[in-house]
Amino acid sequence: MSLRVFHDGALVPGELVTLAAPEHHYLARVRRASAGDVVELLDGRAHAARATIATLDARRAVLRVGELSSIPEPPPLELWLALCDVDACLAAITMACELGVTAITWVRSAHAQARPPAPARVQRVVRAAMRQCGRPRPPEISGPVALEPLLADAAPAGGVIACQRHVQQSAAGPRVARLLVGPEGGFTDDEVQRCLSHGMHACSLGPWTLRAPTAVAAGLAWLRAQP
């Protein structure tokens, strides 16, 4: 079922819900759906349900909520993402969503940008990714936090650092599924040393300098492939 729409409210089987304007537009104009079509309805927080389009005209879209989907709780998978330029941040978030990241923390570091993308823009990108990949629960997004206190507060220590310029093979596997990706200018040698001294490992993603979105996707897959 690849037709997915959002409704920011409770999903109660048997009840009718009226979609907000952007979702109405998506269903009627972008996807050209029709009354009777079955869609997946997401509440944007954690839940999903099958739903049938009861009414779809130029003014409104009304759906009847069907059976709630059973959504397994995903295993924790954290991304610490140093602040990159806005487009790179948004592309990285999209990929992190698709690859099952459950929590994203914006990180300040020596070469990081000053601020993350606007929350409204982040939410649009997350929802687009959820709509595309079928994931009902968005990642939690927090920060920005400076690298040093983040490392100090994180428990248990561990994780993997995929900094684009510091390519080293990790000897031991990571103890927690946590990926740290650097900004465009990479981490400083000092920052890398602090990460390593806090129990993080470096993972090898090849000899070339990766952009942040590529490092995010490749680093997450690398983590997943660890025994």
Place this chain on the structure above:
Amino acid sequence: MSLRVFHDGALVPGELVTLAAPEHHYLARVRRASAGDVVELLDGRAHAARATIATLDARRAVLRVGELSSIPEPPPLELWLALCDVDACLAAITMACELGVTAITWVRSAHAQARPPAPARVQRVVRAAMRQCGRPRPPEISGPVALEPLLADAAPAGGVIACQRHVQQSAAGPRVARLLVGPEGGFTDDEVQRCLSHGMHACSLGPWTLRAPTAVAAGLAWLRAQP
């Protein structure tokens, strides 16, 4: 050294080369370089050299070629990419370049698009990726080829299929470093069966439907992480 320019000709230490107009523009206007700056000069095929800017004005950029870089031959890493929409193809090529793919073959399949991006556009994207990631040798790009003869002709058989909708854990590791990624609509069950019967394995990249660029980056990293 992150300032890289292309010169489509022989790189002979000690000689002067005059850059073509787009490279002159990049050096003078985009990067605002100056005479005396040291850059990395790529011939766009396989070679790289240090070079010093001898003259840089509004009309031309002349560089003196220095020491040739020693470029290790990369291990073979093949990507078979089913034809997706143009933007997805180009994003996938960029990531494949960064992650060290040595050969890309466009693949026709049941749900694939009709044709690949124009060769000139592909070359621009490949060069941009090489400039960004520092890789001196571009991947070889061929096809499009239909999936069935490609499977039949490939020797040795093996590889990994990362089709966005057919997520299965491979029992055995891949014998060759070859990744097959499907089009937006995924592969048909029949296509997947043919791949598996030709010795390919399916790799697990998570429960959600991946876009092609994400599948490419994650699949390549997954391959790299195999023992």
